[in-house]
Amino acid sequence: MAAKLKSGDKVVVLAGKDKGKEGAITSIDPKSGKAVVDGVNMAIRHTKQTQTSQGGRQPIAVPIPLSNLAIVDSNGKATRVGFKMEDGKKVRFAKTTGDVI
Numbered sequence: 001m002a003a004k005l006k007s008g009d010k011v012v013v014l015a016g017k018d019k020g021k022e023g024a025i026t027s028i029d030p031k032s033g034k035a036v037v038d039g040v041n042m043a044i045r046h047t048k049q050t051q052t053s054q055g056g057r058q059p060i061a062v063p064i065p066l067s068n069l070a071i072v073d074s075n076g077k078a079t080r081v082g083f084k085m086e087d088g089k090k091v092r093f094a095k096t097t098g099d100v101i
Contacts, residue, residue, distance in 0.1 A: 003028070003030065004071075004081040004092065005025060005028065005035065005066060005069060005071060005081070006025070006028070007025050007026065007027060007028055008024060008025060009024065009025050009071055009101075010022060010023070010024050010071070010072045011023065011024070011025060011035075011037060011069045011070060011071055011072060012069070012070055012072050012078045013037070013040055013041075013064065013068055013069060014068050014069065014070050014078065015068045016041070016064065016068055017041075018040045018041055018064075021039065021040050022072060023037040023038040023039045023040045024037065024038050025037055025069075026038055026061070028066075029063065032063070033065060033066050033067070034063035034064060034065055034066065035063060035064060035066055035069060036061050036062070036063050036064075037061065037064060037069070038061060039061070040061065040064060041061060041062045041063070041064045042059045042060065042061055042062070043059070043060055043061075043062045044057050044058070044059055044060075045057070045058055045059075045060045046058075071094065071101065073094040073096050073097050073099065074094070074097055074099055075096070075097060077096060079094040079095050079096040079097070080094075080095040080096075081093070081094065081095070081101065082094075082095050086100065
C-alpha cells in the first residue's frame with residue numbers, strides 16, 4: 001500500500017495528550033506504523049555527561065502512531081488522503097478540498 005503520510009508533511013494530532021497540536025513529520029517507521037513529529041509527544045531523557053557533551057535532562061520527540069495523525073490541507077484543517085492518477089502519475093490529494101498534496 002502506498003504511504004499516505006510522508007516525511008516533511010504538516011500534520012495535526014487527532015488523539016492523545018497532544019490533541020490539536022500541529023507539526024512536521026521528521027521521520028516515519030512504516031513497519032511499526034509510527035512517526036516522529038516536531039514538537040509533539042515530547043519526553044524527557046536523562047543523558048550522562050561525557051567529554052564532548054553536557055549531561056542533563058533533554059526533551060526528545062517520541063514516535064506517535066500514524067492513526068493519530070491527519071494531514072493539514074490548504075485551509076488549515078485535518079483531512080484524509082486519497083490517491084488519483086494525474087498525467088500518468090499517481091498523486092496524493094486532500095479529500096476535503098481535492099487539492100494535490
